[in-house]
Amino acid sequence: MKTRKDTNVSADLLTVEGLSIAYGPTAVVHDVSFSLAQGESLALIGESGSGKSTIAKAILRLLPHGEATATGRVALNGRDVLGLPEKQFRPLRGRELGFIPQDPASALNPVRTIGAQAHEAAALLGETDPAVRRARILDVLEQVGLPDPSRVYDSYPHQLSGGMLQRVLIALTVLPRPSLIVADEPTSALDVTVQKLILDMLTELRQELDISLLLITHDLAIAAERADSLVVLKDGAVQESGSSRDIFTAPQTDYARSLQADVPALHPDRYRAQRTVFAAEPTHDVVSRPAAVASRSTALQIDVQGVTKRFSAGGKDVLACDGVSFAVERGRTHALVGESGSGKTTAVRLLLGLEQPDSGRISVAGQSTSGRSRAEVRDIRRHLQLVYQNPFTSLDPTWRVGRIVREPLDQFGVGTKPERARRVEEALASVGLPTDVASRRPAHLSGGQRQRVAIARALVVRPDVVVLDEPTSALDVSVQAGILELLSKLQRELGLTYLFVSHDLALVRQVADTVSVLRKGQVVEAGAVEDIFSRPQHTYTRALLDSIPLVTPAAALGGIAAEAKQPAKATA
Incomplete structure (x- = not known):
């Protein structure tokens, strides 16, 4: 990649001083200040409602007109942009300020090809020749690691995966070579391996093009690994700020300490002791089943043996499940892990009776779900309940x-x-x-x-069995911890059996007793969580584990360039 040409810029590319934002009479951001130097990275972290995205929108001048009021100072290269007329600020968008939104599927126009949309970004380069623009677009698509850039150029968004779409957005953002990129939760909806690729890509682009990065995230592990400096926000106010190394290894405020405590990879045994002992009596009659609670039986609640399922897609047969087998004992938690397309969802649908296997056997609490009438399957399903991934759409x-x-x-x-x-x-x-x-x-x-x-x-x-389909992926890390505490409590009190579906390996290590790793419809590795995590045998499992953010204090060196550069300044 070509490096960004030298420019005469101030020491701080971005300066935010005393920023306060209100929606009508309601103040949502209070006197926030921080600064970011050229080529540095800074992460705004906190729970939903902490003000992270609102601050980013103020910097990008994307706050709803007539509804929100922002006061204070936001300077880019020493120029206060908060009060600039829209006509003067508009040329800065794309050229100086780039933006990577959270959801790539909704950020791109579904009825226009990637190439057609890319030409809008290429126009910011000042190039008028369509052929030259196309060549530059293909170059940047290749730079962000997209295979067959010409095919991507001609594709519509729905023809690409989520990871590919996020790479497209990154390509379109860096194409005009902005000084600063604002990335709002750029990997929250992606598989862990794709997440690592995207974050690695942003790191590489930042280093090679000397682009500054303002990262918005609720994940302290990602922030500590990827940013030079952190600003911790709660209820719109700065709780703590400074180098990633200092905040991660020695947080000074209770709130920052609570965020650190809720990082799954830092506390793999958090729920282990709770899971291994059932309470003598349940606390509520709602699921009072004394016989089940008192029982220490190891009878299988879920038994899936040699299940195969094919689907037809685009005139081709897709083997979604290929001889999948796993079993879950009463009162235990088994995890299904793997990337999108690995067969996790198909396995769950087969277990729930929403699909019928082409071959193999499935039983729940000793009752086979195959060859049953609809009424019989319905009766079995009463003892097998599902908690969906997204509470914002499932209710x-x-x-x-x-x-x-x-x-x-x-x-x-x-x-x-x-x-x-x-x-x-x-x-x-x-x-x-x-x-x-x-x-x-x-x-x-x-x-x-x-x-x-x-x-x-x-x-x-x-129910006897609860299927948890990515039950916390749409939640902040602290809210996630509260839900996992609840699930652990209910399991030990009521003897519930959980099937936990997730792509988050750090989370799986916390909550599961056993795990099956799926890839392209096959179980490539299975066993006790401790064994799989400490001694993975399959290269795919090792790749998944390698994608977990390096969140040990020794690895939290304050970001990618901490040893080479001083951290960006942040002040409360």
């Missing part, structure tokens, strides 16, 4: 919480109306939600509260 926004939780009882015809109302109340209590939540709608709840509602809905029919 009907028009229903109140009480009805959402009660729905399984209505569907299975369980109990009388008063009994159902009591069960709903007990289910909400079991997941730590107050009774008045039943009268609210999902829109009035936080992400963590919505996922607790989803768990209560799954538990209200007193």
Whole structure:
């Protein structure tokens, strides 16, 4: 790649001083200050609602016009841009300020090819010859590691994977060679291996092109590994700021310490002691099954043997599951891990009876799900409940919480109306939600509260097995920790059996007893979590494990260039 040409810039490329932002009378960001030097990286970290993205939008001048008010100073190369007229600020977009949004699928126009959209970015180079523009576009697509750039150029967004789309966005962002890139959770929706590739790519581009990076993330592990400096935000105010090394190894505030404590890779044994001992009695009647709780039986609750499933796609047969086998004992947690397309979702759908296998055998609590009538499968499914990945889309926004939780009882015809109302109340209590939540709608709840509602809905029919499909991937790390604490508590009190589906290896190490690693529909490795993580045998498993952020204090060297450069300054 060509290096960025030298320019006369101030020591600090970006300076934010006393930035405050309000929506109407409600202040959401309070007196935030930090600075970022040319070629450096700085991460804004914190939970949802901490003000990270709002600050980024203020820097990019993307706050909703007429709704938000920003005061203070935001200077780029010494020039205060916060008060610039739009006509004067517009030329800076793309050329000086680049932006990589969180969701690549929604950031690109679905009815235009990648090439057509790329020409808009190429136009910022001042080149008028379409052929030259096309050549530069193909060059940058190749630079970000996209195979067959010409095919990508001619493709529509839906024809590319999420990882490829994110690479396209990075390519379009760096094409005009901006001085600063703002990356808002650029890898939160990607597989762990693709996440590492994207972060490695951003690091390489930053070093070779001398581009500064402002990274927005809630993941302290990623921030510590990838940024020179951190600014920790809570409720719109700076809690702590400084070098990544200092904040990661010796956080000074309770909030920063809590974020560090919730990093899964730092605390692999956090829930292990809780999982291995069941409590003597459950705390709530909602799932009171004393016989199951008292039992120390190792009877298999899930038994999947040699399952195969083919689908037809685009005139081709796709082998989604190829002889998949795994088993889960009562009261234990088994994880299915692998990248998108590995067969995890197909295996879950087969287990739930939503699809029928072409061959093989599946049984739940000793009952085979194959060759059964719809009514028989329905009865089995009552003891096998699912918690979906995204609590923002899995709950009907028009229903109140009480009805959402009660729905399984209505569907299975369980109990009388008063009994159902009591069960709903007990289910909400079991997941730590107050009774008045039943009268609210999902829109009035936080992400963590919505996922607790989803768990209560799954538990209200007193299942034996709960399938957890990426149950925390849409949540902040601290909210994620709260949900995992809850699931661990319910498991040890009630003897629940979990099938945990995830691509997050660090999380799997925390919550699972056993694991199956899937790749292209096959189980390439399986066994106890401790064995797989400490002595992986398959190259694919090793690649997944290598993708976990290096979050030990020794590895947290304050970012990629910490040894070569002084960290960017950040002040509270």
